[in-house]
Amino acid sequence: MQKAIRTLLLSTALFAAGTAAARAETPKVVVSIKPIHSLVSAIMQGVGEPSLIVDGAASPHTYSLKPSNAAALQDADVIFWVGHGLEAFLEKPLESLGGKATVVELDDAPGLEKLPFREGGPFEAHVHEGEEGHDHAHEADENGHDHTKEAEGHDHAQGEEASHEGHEHGEFDMHLWLSPDNARAIAAEAAKVLAEKDPANAETYNRNLASLNDRLAALDKELAETVAPVKDKPFIVFHDAYQYFEHHYGVLAAGSITVSPETLPGAERLTQIRDKVKTLGATCVFAEPQFEPKLVNVVIEGTPAKSGTLDPEAATLDPGPDLYFTLMKSIATSLSDCLGQPG
Template sequence: MKRRSTSALPRPRAALLGLIFGVIAAPALAAPRVATDVAPVQSLVTQVMAGVAEPSMVIQRGASPHSYSLRPSEAATLENADIVFWVGDELTPWLTGALDNLAGNADSVALLHTDGTLRHGFRDRVLAEAGHDGHEGHEGHEGHEGHEGHEGHEGHDDHEGHDDHEGHAHEGVDPHAWLDPVNAQHWLGVIADTLARHDPANAERYQANADAARDRIDGLIRQVRGELEGVHDEAFIVFHDAYQYYERRFDLNTVGAISLSDARDPGPAHIAEIRDIVAERDVQCVFAEPQFNPAMVDTVLSGTGARTGVLDPLGSEIPADGDYYTTLINQLSERLVTCLSAG
């Protein structure tokens, strides 16, 4: 007697079994394909997506985001994205057109523009009279819902209402907002909510990951406050006016910037003014940046007793993973303390 092959089952029965096993074996819906602009944003998204998928980054490490030409592979990343998380056109004005042309169907989230983000006005320069007292009032801080208890919220009112910097700022928002860890905490929630809308099956995981990351940043804020405790009054110059979010959060004494917030080259008059500030304000350190020509730092330092260090708002040498953001904030504090306390 011949054994009947399962492949010869009557068609209705075979179809039924195929339906049953097809339902059982059906793969879960794919997670959203996510693109990010710069490493700080990629790190925050990576933390929220942990255990689900990994985001891609479209700007090459070590390059200045203020002006950039997309490679074909980076353009393809945008074309394939379901969601794009980016800081905003204040940081990458060229990316607006690329998003329109390449990622028109993607959900584009400009984190700097989200309600609850603490924003500071764009500065032409940092002057000596600014120091601790030159911080203008901030804009756009509607509150971080659900995080009222975070220690990082302390001190928002310390810098409001000062007019010392009046006349030196122009319209616009400084885009380097990730350097305030409280903004990073807020953005984690925005990222989790956006991902959950696209991928409800993993919504609980996204929220749990964001909550854990916010708790880690609470600890980071406390740690960095302690590390910087002894250098609040030490005057320093930065290469690129990219650090005011960090300065304000941790009450630091920046008295000058060689370049502007959007990285435009300074003129000879501004370089001369910075040299005068170094001499008059007993500036301890002048910080270079790896993305820009160090020759201007050498010009400012020439003939002075100031030391030099390196600060990088994008942490170009830090591995681009979930730990990147914590490492970036720690690296800034370590380098500031090393240079400012060496005298």
């Protein structure tokens, strides 16, 4: 009897030690923003949970790193971020704190569709460093390409070089996740990196990727059906964050209130956008939850346009594997609800 008890205790101890070892080998994963965290969380289901840096209603455009974030970066085995054009606050911390981690810049993921920043017309002329006061919106380039007409015509200008204020020519719009095709590419890269880092759980990561792709395919179909009735109705957004969603589903953003959410627009810019709302007959002007909603009221004053809210970075949503789906459905539903209202 005592021998049997000793054998049972030894087996239990070995099982516990093996389980603890497996847990210890699970990589510590840190993700920058909620939409990417959601996709990585879906890949890691059944293995572990990644940590999130930009939580709550914070925006990566204006975020300041917290001590707890710094500690997580220093302890991480894998760090996922979109890249230099979005989470600028992470550039130096990744150099100093993420030394032992595998740092994955997802804007380099294979299979991503990358769209240049839009420039000119209702998306405003961008002032480049050393070119103060130079108006690109009303200038054709050396090849005769008119950027103003391009922006007003809702041409995504793939392959053309454009830029945000303070960024170099040739940079891309970094709101990559707002296309389900890009979400698939991001998820595939995350699964690949995690499987290489943690081969013991590679089968789980790959199985989760297959399941996620099935869900993304169903989501894509649902969103296309949701926005189909309002595809021909122009609207104005707070900042130009929705190009990937627009490009994928064929909806018609006619301009943005501000070029960069770090810099609030002046009175002249607001007047220009109000005039654009009147000229185009824009049905809706959309605010974002992180930024001042009064600006939208200023823009629609004296016009028949209605106001709505879009949340491209999931500021109001709880993090987790389902967040991405809630986020994308919310954008489609907000567009459909506001644009579908009678004028």
